[in-house]
Amino acid sequence: xxxxxxRTETEKTLEKFPLSITPxxxxxxxxxxxxxxxxxxxxxxxxxxxxxxxxxxxxxLAEDKDSPTPFMTHRYPDRVLLHVSNTCxxxxxxxxxxxxxxxxxSIPNKAALLKAFDYIRAHKEIRDVLLSGGDPLMLPDxxxxxxxxxxxxxxxxxxxxxxxRMPVVxxxxxxxELVAILKKHHPLYVNTHFNHPREITVSASKALAMLAxxxxxxxxxxxxxxxxxxxxxIIKKLCYKLTQNRVRPYYLYQCDLSxxxxxxxxxxxxxxxxxxxxxxxxxxxxxxxxVIDAPGGGGKIPVMPNYLVTWSTNKVVLRNFEGVITxxxxxxxxxxxxxxxxxxxxxxxxxxxxxxxxxxxxxGKLLSDVDKAIVLVPENNRRIARRK
Ligand SMILES: *Cc1c(COP(=O)(O)O)cnc(C)c1O
Numbered sequence: 001x002x003x004x005x006x007r008t009e010t011e012k013t014l015e016k017f018p019l020s021i022t023p024x025x026x027x028x029x030x031x032x033x034x035x036x037x038x039x040x041x042x043x044x045x046x047x048x049x050x051x052x053x054x055x056x057x058x059x060x061l062a063e064d065k066d067s068p069t070p071f072m073t074h075r076y077p078d079r080v081l082l083h084v085s086n087t088c089x090x091x092x093x094x095x096x097x098x099x100x101x102x103x104x105x106s107i108p109n110k111a112a113l114l115k116a117f118d119y120i121r122a123h124k125e126i127r128d129v130l131l132s133g134g135d136p137l138m139l140p141d142x143x144x145x146x147x148x149x150x151x152x153x154x155x156x157x158x159x160x161x162x163x164x165r166m167p168v169v170x171x172x173x174x175x176x177e178l179v180a181i182l183k184k185h186h187p188l189y190v191n192t193h194f195n196h197p198r199e200i201t202v203s204a205s206k207a208l209a210m211l212a213x214x215x216x217x218x219x220x221x222x223x224x225x226x227x228x229x230x231x232x233x234i235i236k237k238l239c240y241k242l243t244q245n246r247v248r249p250y251y252l253y254q255c256d257l258s259x260x261x262x263x264x265x266x267x268x269x270x271x272x273x274x275x276x277x278x279x280x281x282x283x284x285x286x287x288x289x290x291v292i293d294a295p296g297g298g299g300k301i302p303v304m305p306n307y308l309v310t311w312s313t314n315k316v317v318l319r320n321f322e323g324v325i326t327x328x329x330x331x332x333x334x335x336x337x338x339x340x341x342x343x344x345x346x347x348x349x350x351x352x353x354x355x356x357x358x359x360x361x362x363x364g365k366l367l368s369d370v371d372k373a374i375v376l377v378p379e380n381n382r383r384i385a386r387r388k
Contacts, residue, residue: 018101125156129160221251
């Protein structure tokens with residue numbers, strides 16, 4: 001199949017980024033035209049992986065910097081990401097954590113995980129724990145059960161999420177036994193990673209049905225990849241097939257700036273074009289949120305086509321998915337509630353207990369009536385420094 005040159009190039013790529021493909025996933029590749037096959041492109045190394053570009057980064061999302069304890073990323077106020085495994089049944093060529101793939105020094109042992117659980121226990125603001133990796137379902141059933149039991153024993157953890165590509169690359173991993181373990185720890189969500197409608201096979205559908213029948217809400221995260229799924233019709237078909245399988249399309253990711261991914265990147269305009277072709281055209285339930293994970297650790301930033309055309313003090317002008325331009329008449333009178341955070345007196349009151357909800361964070365500070373901030377200025381701003 002390969003020329004001598006192709007062989008040498010592939011071997012060179014493998015020295016930097018290892019290869020693993022499940023026989024199942026391999027069997028789905030179209031042998032007639034494998035070089036353009038979207039499944040081949042996701043699983044088989046390309047020599048382009050070792051062509052670095054100027055803006056490529058080892059850890060673009062600064063996951064290692066936002067790590068208060070090993071194997072954890074704590075980026076958002078109320079949730080943490082735990083890297084409980086560092087291996088996968090298949091090494092996706094577009095992996096954002098390519099830097100870690102196959103690194104045997106970074107397998108978390110029980111002691112390391114216990115430290116991470118201590119961190120969660122000590123931080124009452126953490127309501128949501130995401131298990132990621134690698135693929136958490138690479139771990140043995142009993143170990144998964146132990147991890148989930150430990151996390152569930154922390155009273156302030158409300159939900160647990162598992163991110164896994166097993167339903168895509170090894171659906172047979174979703175066994176009755178595994179599902180019985182997962183459903184003991186509700187509310188538990190599973191997010192998976194289908195990128196192309198052809199990945200939703202009979203076996204994948206079966207695995208998804210087993211999870212859904214166990215009451216596990218299912219979501220999907222797709223990465224936008226050049227040559228694989230950078231087409232509105234493909235993404236639309238994928239979203240239809242996902243919802244038919246009770247999987248809610250959750251995120252469509254712009255490809256990260258990790259090293260070795262340059263050949264997979266599309267312009268942001270491609271993602272916006274895709275979303276333009278989804279919103280209004282298909283069930284809202286089937287439309288994912290298109291996000292760019294900000295380099296440097298800023299987190300996921302949603303990006304959308306513009307629907308707000310213009311507005312005045314009493315009217316908003318909007319356009320819909322068909323190009324119809326319409327108006328929304330604002331209410332003639334609206335009694336603004338100047339919020340003093342006096343929740344006990346408020347007729348909208350929720351009886352919110354706890355004071356952590358009181359502080360405004362980020363841009364929300366600028367909208368808050370109680371926060372004195374009128375401007376957010378980046379640290380080390382030279383203009384402000386000159387004022388002193
Ligand atoms: C994506 C991500 C999460 C979860 O984000 P949601 O928008 O809540 O799904 C949490 N932590 C980190 C570090 C992440 O990258």
